[in-house]
Amino acid sequence: MSFKHENIETNAGVLLVLTMMAISVGGLVEIAPLFFNKDTVEQVEGVRPYSPLESRGRDIYIREGCYLCHSQMIRPFRDEQLRYGHYSLAAESKYDHPFQWGSKRTGPDLARVGGKYSNEWHVQHLTQPKSMVPESVMPNYPWLQTTKLDVSDIGDRMRAQRITGVPYSANEAEYQRNVKQFGEAVAKTLHIPDSVKNLVAQAQEGNYDGDRTSVSEMDALVAYLQVLGTMVDFSKIKPEELVKFR
């Protein structure tokens, strides 16, 4: 039987199998090797899982759909580097499940927004963006400041992240492992049994929303925004080392 396109197009079963084979090649070539290639995730110091408060802030970031307009991925182009800072590393989102890279930029990239503005700016800007940036099209999020943060399920949320491979510690042995990997100060914030205490303590200490009397969703979101892109100290990394990871 000679090959005829028609034989495939008129036979749904064959078409299905061949289509799946063709698509699988794309997946196998583009995705599978990344799991075996040692250069995929750069070996850099400083990247740690989010603290309980930052983690809840990230939940709110996702709940409010911030990713629909903001990416968290500075691409290695000069214009992006000039505007946003050093290009994002794979290592910087290795504890993100799911990652927030995105490709839709109605608003600016947020991968390195941490430390760029003051807490007060974030609070005012999230409540009423146009009051800070007149040309902004970002909607108002006034309820963040007035809604008390639900901290009751933070332990469960961290346990779920732990299953995906984020090194939150559930017992003493895991805690000790974290002390070795991240140092004692960070390891303490990753300990699930102390999560509520740690969350409230960070909100009190940081006073992100300017109101110490309660922990609001604004506290969590600003804490998250203020840590974005700040974990890796690029002054300690030679640029040519990162080149060799690609």
Next chain:
Amino acid sequence: MADHPTNPTTSQAQTTGHVWDGDLQELNNPLPVWWTYTFYVTILFAVVYWVAYPSWPVGKGYLPGLNTITYKNAQGQDESWHWNTRSKLLLETQEAATAQKPYFDKLAALPYDMIAKDPELNSFVVSAGKTLFSDNCAACHQSGGQGKIGFFPNLTDDDWIYGGSYDKINETISNGRHGYMPPFSEALQANQIDDLANYVATLSALPADVAKAARGKEMFHSHVAACFYCHNDDAKGRKDMGSANLTDRVWLWADVPGASDAAGKVAAIRKVIGTGVNKGVMPVWKGRLSEQQIKLLTVYVHELGGGK
């Protein structure tokens, strides 16, 4: 395909032989020749692309492609790596730095007051500074540097909280600032705060209740309210600690210009005395911006209008 019937009513076009509603037929024309060959060319292009650029995975690595990029490493020596977006960016960054080097070298070498007098360098500062300012400063201080009452200071007037000299501006950008005034709502009675607010209003020649202002003046300069600790006896503030000059009619925290009548203006002042100020935070830019960029921004901000 030749065994399919042709469409009898239109042309020589082939049909699939399916017929609906008696006369609806499905045409089965071959693809246009130009389309087919363009398709083959794209396949050929892909092969060339796979060879020229990093592409196919091989073992635990991948084909690096044919192109190499040569950049300078940290020791200043030439170093090559296969083409990728990171090596390309590194090279482009270094090339741009080389192109701008004469300007930045001159900027680093010249004292501040000489920079403004050098027309060529000054135009570099203005154009590069405008971009830096827009990307980093404008979100708070607004695009023209006019600031925002109640939040961020105006950089275009000649009132400087921490000092408007080149060195002080540089210090503010590099290390950031954290302004603080304690809240007086618990330490003082409401009527005492009202007295103080009336006195502060008179310092800026605003209409106020004379009797209240007199009592406020007493408190301001005594240990009852002790405002003079930070704002000084002359109420002109202390730039070393960022306490405001209360006599210059320039307002940052109290929205005095936004109030329509005298009572509203006093109320705005009263509010700030009661709640204090704990939001005068300027972020630290050292680390995020290079020393050269900060020096450039210093000159730019100084030239916005109010530099001392």
